[in-house]
Amino acid sequence: MSGSTNKGGLYQGRLRSRARATPPPTKAATMPKKSQLSVPHTSSTIIAADEDNNNPPPNDDLPPPPVDHDDRFNYALLLALYTLQGIPMGLSASIPFLIQQKVQMLASSVHHATAAAASDAALNSAAASSSNSLAELTKTAYNAQAIFALCSWPFSLKLLWAPIVDACFSKRFGRRKSWLVPIQLIAGMLMVGGSGYVEQELGLDNSNNGVAGAAASSGTTAVEEAAKSMNVQGVTLFFFTLYFLMATQDIAVDGWALTMLSRKNRGKGPICNSIGQNIGYFLSYVGFLALNDAESSENLWRPLLRLPSRPGTGLVSLGGFVKFMGSFMLVITVLVGLFKKEIDMSIEGGDCCTIGCGGDRSNTDMETLLPKNDVEDDDDDDDEHEIDAYEIGIMETYHRLWSVVKLPAVQSLILILLTYRLPCALSDNVKFLKAVEFGLSKQTTALLSPTIILPLGILVPIIGTKIWQGHPLKQFMFAYKFRVTFVALVDVLMLLAVRSFRGGNTILVGGETMSRLIFWGLLIASTALQATVHSLQFNAQMTFFAHRVDPAIGGSYMTLLNTFGNLGGTWPSSVIMYMIGQFTIPPDCSVGEDGSEVCTGGRDAYFPMQLVLSTLGCIWIFVMGKRVQHIAELPDDAWRTHIDNEDEEEMQQLKKGGKHA
Numbered sequence: 001m002s003g004s005t006n007k008g009g010l011y012q013g014r015l016r017s018r019a020r021a022t023p024p025p026t027k028a029a030t031m032p033k034k035s036q037l038s039v040p041h042t043s044s045t046i047i048a049a050d051e052d053n054n055n056p057p058p059n060d061d062l063p064p065p066p067v068d069h070d071d072r073f074n075y076a077l078l079l080a081l082y083t084l085q086g087i088p089m090g091l092s093a094s095i096p097f098l099i100q101q102k103v104q105m106l107a108s109s110v111h112h113a114t115a116a117a118a119s120d121a122a123l124n125s126a127a128a129s130s131s132n133s134l135a136e137l138t139k140t141a142y143n144a145q146a147i148f149a150l151c152s153w154p155f156s157l158k159l160l161w162a163p164i165v166d167a168c169f170s171k172r173f174g175r176r177k178s179w180l181v182p183i184q185l186i187a188g189m190l191m192v193g194g195s196g197y198v199e200q201e202l203g204l205d206n207s208n209n210g211v212a213g214a215a216a217s218s219g220t221t222a223v224e225e226a227a228k229s230m231n232v233q234g235v236t237l238f239f240f241t242l243y244f245l246m247a248t249q250d251i252a253v254d255g256w257a258l259t260m261l262s263r264k265n266r267g268k269g270p271i272c273n274s275i276g277q278n279i280g281y282f283l284s285y286v287g288f289l290a291l292n293d294a295e296s297s298e299n300l301w302r303p304l305l306r307l308p309s310r311p312g313t314g315l316v317s318l319g320g321f322v323k324f325m326g327s328f329m330l331v332i333t334v335l336v337g338l339f340k341k342e343i344d345m346s347i348e349g350g351d352c353c354t355i356g357c358g359g360d361r362s363n364t365d366m367e368t369l370l371p372k373n374d375v376e377d378d379d380d381d382d383d384e385h386e387i388d389a390y391e392i393g394i395m396e397t398y399h400r401l402w403s404v405v406k407l408p409a410v411q412s413l414i415l416i417l418l419t420y421r422l423p424c425a426l427s428d429n430v431k432f433l434k435a436v437e438f439g440l441s442k443q444t445t446a447l448l449s450p451t452i453i454l455p456l457g458i459l460v461p462i463i464g465t466k467i468w469q470g471h472p473l474k475q476f477m478f479a480y481k482f483r484v485t486f487v488a489l490v491d492v493l494m495l496l497a498v499r500s501f502r503g504g505n506t507i508l509v510g511g512e513t514m515s516r517l518i519f520w521g522l523l524i525a526s527t528a529l530q531a532t533v534h535s536l537q538f539n540a541q542m543t544f545f546a547h548r549v550d551p552a553i554g555g556s557y558m559t560l561l562n563t564f565g566n567l568g569g570t571w572p573s574s575v576i577m578y579m580i581g582q583f584t585i586p587p588d589c590s591v592g593e594d595g596s597e598v599c600t601g602g603r604d605a606y607f608p609m610q611l612v613l614s615t616l617g618c619i620w621i622f623v624m625g626k627r628v629q630h631i632a633e634l635p636d637d638a639w640r641t642h643i644d645n646e647d648e649e650e651m652q653q654l655k656k657g658g659k660h661a
Helices: 043-053 072-119 125-162 163-165 177-203 208-218 220-229 232-260 262-294 294-305 318-339 362-371 394-405 410-419 422-437 442-467 471-485 485-504 511-548 549-583 606-633 643-660
Strands: 014-016 384-390 587-593 597-602
Touching: 014 442, 014 643, 072 125, 072 177, 072 232, 072 262, 072 318, 072 422, 072 442, 125 163, 125 232, 125 549, 163 232, 163 394, 177 262, 177 318, 177 471, 208 549, 220 597, 232 262, 232 422, 232 485, 262 294, 262 318, 262 442, 294 422, 394 410, 394 549, 410 549, 422 511, 442 587, 471 511, 485 511, 511 643, 549 606, 549 643
Parallel strands: none
Antiparallel strands: 014 384, 587 597
16 A cells, blocks of 8 residues: 555665875865765764764864755755655555446446346356456456556566666766666656556446447457456556656655755655655555545545535546646646756766766776865774766676675575565555455545555554564564464455455344444454554664674665665566456356345455465465575674775785886
């Protein structure tokens, strides 16, 4: 229900170096200070670096420090840019519910066609046809969900092209604007021009009666109708492209935030990131589902806005909402391109695309960018300097990342990150889709996010940090044990309650009032518990990363680890959707003598699969728990690449060679 993208892994294109050299005296007054070149990437290291740099040693040769400027406009701009980033994510999160709605409409068409055939004394053949159609329709539905789940992969793989975005740019237009403006223009035009395409490919312009009539008159099956009216591959490609564009925009905005904000306010950049993306996500996800819901539109929005009644139709359509959001993105992009100037004092010369690490952009040459007083800083401050891909080159950046992957400690961590989310895949990806299938409204599902998930996502990490101080992996394992056992049980009870209550039956005993209380209690408990354990694990994961990364390549190190963390949550979604479709068997339905529908047999794959996955989760805890404990006890040196030591030795060898020459 919350954003699936992990913002802790945002690539900011910086590589740390402890190398120092004294620059020529003529550039001491004009070159930027070290803190202006780059900053660390985690919020804790940013704050620490700012505290260290607030009282620099006096130096009469330097000009007086500039007066800190007002960053309120820059905050607003960053919030707007990150909001744009969250819009496609929220829209993509609403698509599975629209697919589910389409499938329910087709299932209703099958029942109508069966009832019509039964009235013509074709009961047996109609029942067999209905059963086969529903079975194939269930597979088609979850296969479509499995395919669409692939659209979010670019955010998990953006590390592959992030160094290119950081190293190639036009100095005249701006290092970050060189990517930001064209990327957002393309994304905005794609949304405006493709808004009708998305709605058409999902078949949302077909009415329920139209599909039923077509199925009855032409004799085509529901599966054939679904294939004709839903082109999920096309919609997946559309959102995959949007995700790729927004992942690239994310790289540029993260880098721009480092130079856009004043030095004392750079630690607030990640806050703008989190707030802005959540605004965009909830605006497009919650806002669209609420305004698109036909019942809410008829009973709430139209009377509130004094609009004429249109029963059965939402206030906004998918195509109209996508077009509006695309237009909003274009307006913001044009304003940024025309009126916001980008200044990056760490860049010299004209246009650049640095492929290698040699030549004019070697580490030795880039050391001259550091002013003289930085050489006199203490050792702790030296460790906070980062050299980005522009300085060392694209190939050297990839080389350093590969050196991280080869560390045994990192390989163990990668194995953990890629496997632990599989036992939780049903709760993460299928639970609310199944609830909608059982009768829960889209509006109720959407409103759970801002009312329960968002507040818990803010409070739980704060409380968890105080309880498990200095032991993030203990927090991680506690939440995981709870997640694969008790939370999974509550999810199953919640779905059974939804199916029973929305099906018109009472739950247990006590009549309708008690059934309603049980229904809402289990729904809220299931949502709150999942949000709690997810926040505890995510917070523990990010805290552990921040304490273990190699200071020499901190930003890229964090990005690499979070890339594997994102992949660990991405790949199980498609697998589990496909398995649900393959193992679900719809019930055999027939029309009784009184004209009512009677269904018997069938099997919902969710419940037995949840048992299997919970068992798998317990096995994971038994097998991988020891590995988690092992990496928690490893010394800091096990996570270091020692790149700086190798560079230092190589530099000394070069100097010795020069002396001998």
